Amino acid sequence: MTAKKILLISYNYAPELTGIGKYNAELCEYLASVGHQVTVITAYPYYPNWQVLEGYQNRWYQKECLNEVELIRCPFYIPKHPTGLKRILQDSSFYISSLVVVLWQIICDKRYDIVITPSPSFLCGFHGLFLTSWRRLTKFVYHIQDLQIDAAIDLQMIKQAWLQQILIGIERYILNHATRVSTISTGMQQKILAKKTKLTDVLLFPNWVDNTRIFKTLVDTSIIAGLGIPLDKKLFFYSGAIGEKQGLEMILNIAPSMAHRSPEVVFVISGTGPYREKLQQAVIDAAIPNILFIDLQPIPIFNQLLNHAYGHLVIQKESAGDLLLPSKLTNILAVGGLSIVTAVKGTTLYDVIDAHQMGILVPPENAAAFEAAIVACANGSDGMAESLSKNAAAYAAQYLDKARIIDGFMAQIAS
Known part of the structure; x- marks a missing residue:
């Protein structure tokens, strides 16, 4: 594949050690290592502690270069004790603060071949839709690591029926308008395809192991x-x-x-x-x-x-x-x-x-x-x-x- 300009938007990224941030970072660093130009709009690292990691201050925007990947960090709300409602507020706060960066990218005429928005947060899918509507040649990939809304409803983290319907409607709109949708397992593929959308295909993009860091060895x-x-x-x-x-x-x-x-x-x-x-x-x-x-x-x-x-x-x-x-x-x-x-x-x-x-x-x-x-x-x-x-x-x-x-x-x- 020829070198591409790639933008990833997610509030989880290195130096977070677990979860979506780990995979986002490994994906972007690998893409950069094989010649792609990679930019990430992200937040300050907080997971899974639910507080900003030492060495960072969640106050304003900050640029950083980490392993050949350009990062733009955005301030956002981090709840100490997350609930369903507080998670929505967290997602919304990052969506708003990162929207400022997305708009600035457009003003500065930054062009990307591929925009990837992992979910959670599902709201970032709107950034992908916005960028593809502005630049028609840009491909928008909506990658579902966790069926966030389904989990919140099934685990009764969100109990209000009206709020459930709003969130389901937002997710449906994003799924219907993404260039490609992907997820990490065949079971999740089936669940996504069973939703009331226009989707006929969901790419399988499973999680992996970085065998340069995790491998069988003698124990000290x-x-x-x-x-x-x-x-x-x-x-x-x-x-x-x-x-x-x-x-x-x-x-x-x-x-x-x-x-x-x-x-x-x-x-x-x-x-x-x-x-x-x-x-x-x-x-x-x-x-x-x-x-x-x-x-x-x-x-x-x-x-x-x-x-x-x-x-x-x-x-x-x-x-x-x-x-x-x-x-x-x-x-x-x-x-x-x-x-x-x-x-x-x-x-x-x-x-x-x-x-x-x-x-x-x-x-x-x-x-x-x-x-x-x-x-x-x-x-x-x-x-x-x-x-x-x-x-x-x-x-x-x-x-x-x-x-x-x-x-x-x-x-x-x-x-």
Whole structure:
């Protein structure tokens, strides 16, 4: 593909370590490394802490160049305790502040071949529509990482029927007018195509693994011990956002029993988020001895944790269904990790794990089944863990290569 001028608009970007910001940054940095000219209109990093990262001030606009990518950071509202309404306010504040930059780009006659707006925030799709209406040759790609509105309604974060209908109408308009729409899983493809829109095709653009940063390696146990994790325990590891849709309270429900049934097991929850304080307080109040909390770690240390963990926990509530494909799973697969995954039969997550036999599946919000799976892993001696881990690594090598996925996606856009 010839070099293109590419604009990405999203309030999530590096140095955020998890979620959409991680993938936005890896996408843009890769595109820049192969010769494209990439600009990003973004906000100040805040996720998953829900507060501005040290070294940044969320006060005014700021330009930055990061790994050959030009960034324009916009101020926006960051709620300390996000709710459905506050998330709408957050999205709206970024939409308004970034609109100033979009208008300035037009005034300065900045021309782009491709504009990409990942959702969330779905409102940024209007920027893509605006730019393509101004420059007819510009292609607008609306990439859905998370079905934000569906999730907010299904999880009852937005309960007002009138507000639900307004948001659904806005999303429908964007879907109908984007040049191309893409998403990260086949299940989400089906859900998008089932919406009342004019869409007949949704591109598949799955999440990937950067195997220069996440890979199988020998573990430096001094690093693990330095985090306060006992080396004589079997570590079952969760890393990522700590919010309501993850359903992490299930770990708290089974931990006291596990302390007696399998005293060699310790649970480590790594991450930040609005729900962490509540979970930590619950652990303290119940005097649960086998759960530890640590902060999100820099990539080299995170890679060590991935390799050291005996088992990995990929948890989501049943109501999340096929609305998202946990990005944490790709990292686990890359190191050949043994994962215990809560998923509903028939969802993309369930089908992928089941078809490739690369993890243990349990029903969401079923504490008894979840505990039984962990006990089986901890006590397993029949080669099950070795087989699942081997399959996981093979799947990652075949399907999760970053360069192959991004190159394929760009070729589809060009065609």
